[in-house]
Amino acid sequence: NNLRGIVSALKKGEAVWFAPDQDYGRKGSSFAPFFAVENVATTNGTYVLSRLSGAAMLTVTMVRKADYSGYRLYITPEMEGYPADENQAAAYMNKIIEKEIMRAPEQYLWIHRRFKTRPVGESSLYI
Structure with missing residues (x-):
């Protein structure tokens, strides 16, 4: 759960799962933009882990089969051209997350309050 431990594991070639689509x-x-919302709090964790570890980054998405018999696992190739800023x-990562959500948007965890943190002076998007 600590950054140092995660970076150490990545440098050893171990796999780490990280949820960059949560509002931390x-x-x-x-x-950064996320779907139609212009300013969405997006963790810099992915950026930090990338810079500190130099590890390859890829996405893993699981989609429930239509007949509920199991899941299909999608593993993308390594991300290329990851921004240095x-x-x-954050914007790059949100675009990737959007693409993965669109595989099965009805299965995404929309109940998560992804838009709860707002820029200073902006009102809540929730009632």
Whole structure:
């Protein structure tokens, strides 16, 4: 759960799963577009892990089969052209997440309050 341990594991060639589509709050986040919402708090964790470890990054998405007999696992090739700027990296990551969600948008965890952290001065998107 700590950054140092995760970076160490990545440098040893171990696999680490990280959920970059969660709202972790203002600290350690950039505001970037996500679907139709212009300013969404997006963790810089992916950017930090990439820079500190140099590890290959790829996405893993699981989609429930239509007949409920199991799941299909999608593993993408390594990301290329990952931005060196944290704000650009947040926008880049959100585009990738959007693409993965669109595989089966009805299965995404929309109940998660993804838009709870707002830029200073902007009102909540929730009632």
